[in-house]
Amino acid sequence: QQQVKQSPQSLIVQKGGISIINCAYENTAFDYFPWYQQFPGKGPALLIAIRPDVSEKKEGRFTISFNKSAKQFSLHIMDSQPGDSATYFCAASLGSYIPTFGRGTSLIVHP
């Protein structure tokens, strides 16, 4: 049973455009939603995270939008740059426990 569904599987965006990656979860008890960024040859690294008591969190060009009623959250990358090309994973966890990961989205930003 996949508890976190991520889409799209791959995404191509032009430099300067907005990249949007979506995730949906099933367990309403989840209370921590991180996004990880993974470059080729590297392990995933925590990028940004949100808790369900807020609807949006912004850090630089990266924004998480959270819709608790729809059980969905998304990552928006504004002014996308070629250096943002990577695989992005959403995740969800309950309390302080180990997160459940989505399948990942391969983002390519063309110069």
Place this chain on the structure above:
Amino acid sequence: ETGVTQTPRHLVMGMTNKKSLKCEQHLGHNAMYWYKQSAKKPLELMFVYSLEERVENNSVPSRFSPECPNSSHLFLHLHTLQPEDSALYLCASSQESRGLHEQYFGPGTRLTVT
């Protein structure tokens, strides 16, 4: 760098070989993990060592055997693997007091089973 190192970075082994993957964390964390990352699949948690207690995913075959001699080192012993075991094996660590969800990953070992 994240403070989590893994060796070797690449490994090619036959199905009858025995090898070990090594992970070391320099962050002072007290929980360590092994994950398997296959193409187009979610990260699969294989094993957790948290406060010296081992937790495992029951779906992991017995040909994978973890060892955690102390809070800084973690091994994954491999024997009689199958071609479908080819994947990127990631080690991660976290600090129990800050919650197991704040994980720091190593660069991974790319394993190819021939």
